[in-house]
Amino acid sequence: MKFEPFQLEREQSIWENKVDYNLSESGVHPGTIKSLFDSEFIKKIENTELTYGFTEGSPELRQSIASIYPGASPENVQAFNGSAEANMVAILTLLEPGNEMVYMVPNYLQIYGFARGLGVNVKTFSLHESLNWQPDLDELKSLVTNKTKMICICNPNNPTGAVLPKEMVHQIGEIAQSVGAWILSDEVYRGAELNREECTSFWDLDYEKTIVNCGLSKAYGLPGLRIGWSVASTDTIQKCWATHDYTSIAIGRMSDIIAAHVLHPTLRMETLNRTRDALTANLGLFQKWISEFDSKMRFIPPEAGAMAFAGYDWNINSTKLIEKVREEASVMLVAGDWYGMDHYLRFGYGAKQLDLEAALDRITPIFRSL
Ligand SMILES: Cc1ncc(COP(=O)(O)O)c(C=O)c1O
Numbered sequence: 001m002k003f004e005p006f007q008l009e010r011e012q013s014i015w016e017n018k019v020d021y022n023l024s025e026s027g028v029h030p031g032t033i034k035s036l037f038d039s040e041f042i043k044k045i046e047n048t049e050l051t052y053g054f055t056e057g058s059p060e061l062r063q064s065i066a067s068i069y070p071g072a073s074p075e076n077v078q079a080f081n082g083s084a085e086a087n088m089v090a091i092l093t094l095l096e097p098g099n100e101m102v103y104m105v106p107n108y109l110q111i112y113g114f115a116r117g118l119g120v121n122v123k124t125f126s127l128h129e130s131l132n133w134q135p136d137l138d139e140l141k142s143l144v145t146n147k148t149k150m151i152c153i154c155n156p157n158n159p160t161g162a163v164l165p166k167e168m169v170h171q172i173g174e175i176a177q178s179v180g181a182w183i184l185s186d187e188v189y190r191g192a193e194l195n196r197e198e199c200t201s202f203w204d205l206d207y208e209k210t211i212v213n214c215g216l217s218k219a220y221g222l223p224g225l226r227i228g229w230s231v232a233s234t235d236t237i238q239k240c241w242a243t244h245d246y247t248s249i250a251i252g253r254m255s256d257i258i259a260a261h262v263l264h265p266t267l268r269m270e271t272l273n274r275t276r277d278a279l280t281a282n283l284g285l286f287q288k289w290i291s292e293f294d295s296k297m298r299f300i301p302p303e304a305g306a307m308a309f310a311g312y313d314w315n316i317n318s319t320k321l322i323e324k325v326r327e328e329a330s331v332m333l334v335a336g337d338w339y340g341m342d343h344y345l346r347f348g349y350g351a352k353q354l355d356l357e358a359a360l361d362r363i364t365p366i367f368r369s370l
Pocket of ligand 1: 026081082083084085108110154158186188214215216217223226227228
């Protein structure tokens with residue numbers, strides 16, 4: 001078993017804490033415990049015994065998560081250390097070496113690399129810029145056969161920020177059901193929609209072989225808690241819980257308590273609205289910045305998430321370009337190369353507004369000089 005380097009995460013691990021301005025993030029800038037919570041709740045955290053807690057996630061947390069998905073109960077939920085672990089456990093639990101997966105690209109590529117490392121045969125279908133980063137479902141249909149064990153979706157999408165309309169979610173569901181394939185939908189950016197309407201989850205399909213993964217890192221702006229989850233049939237959740245015994249046993253006890261609080265129906269929208277306010281303000285700033293380069297850059301604004309994915313016409317490779325920006329301006333951007341798409345860049349625009357402004361000011365002369 002050999003895993004190819006996960007280039008995006010590798011580069012972030014090396015550089016994100018070394019640069020002055022990190023525009024490689026895809027979520028909004030997180031708050032502090034003190035700024036986010038009242039003193040009564042902070043007392044509760046202070047007085048928490050640091051036990052293992054519930055290895056499936058506490059009943060309060062699983063109830064809060066279940067309430068996001070109509071018809072779900074806590075038995076449909078397993079908590080994980082980040083949606084990254086939820087993705088990994090889903091693959092370990094549902095697939096075997098030699099199985100075939102059909103995978104949406106561009107994409108975060110964790111599932112892609114992990115599944116390939118396990119010996120899964122991964123075929124890709126594309127989101128097309130010419131279709132406003134939507135898929136061509138005829139292309140998907142042509143790839144899905146009786147051998148397909150799983151279709152993998154990232155919705156809202158990383159890096160394009162595109163959202164699948166409800167009809168398309170159901171059409172993809174029909175394609176999966178026609179061959180009895182699993183649907184694994186990574187929905188970690190759900191809730192961070194700029195139009196403030198939560199997009200359709202694949203949970204809406206009501207199809208037994210659907211697993212929806214999500215977490216607190218992006219739309220909720222709380223990556224330091226490392227909280228993720230899977231929502232699926234009770235049988236699938238039982239199996240994922242058993243796999244989790246081998247990966248990390250349990251989520252952190254403090255993270256569990258904070259996550260249950262943040263996701264409680266009385267608080268959840270407050271958190272998401274904070275994200276949406278920040279994204280709306282910052283996207284305006286970014287659009288103003290990129291408009292100076294519109295003869296050289298193409299940009300379809302994201303519908304969700306803190307990522308602006310832009311193509312460019314300068315004659316410079318995307319890795320070379322982000323290295324130049326990092327070395328000359330101490331700003332980290334994401335190279336299209338890390339998605340297998342040279343001549344694109346991903347700008348994380350979810351930073352603190354002053355930092356975003358300062359970072360864009362610093363990189364402007366470099367882009368003018370290209
Ligand atoms: C689509 C997608 N899934 C999963 C993850 C991992 O997130 P988490 O912090 O929840 O593990 C990321 C991180 O960027 C992501 O973009």
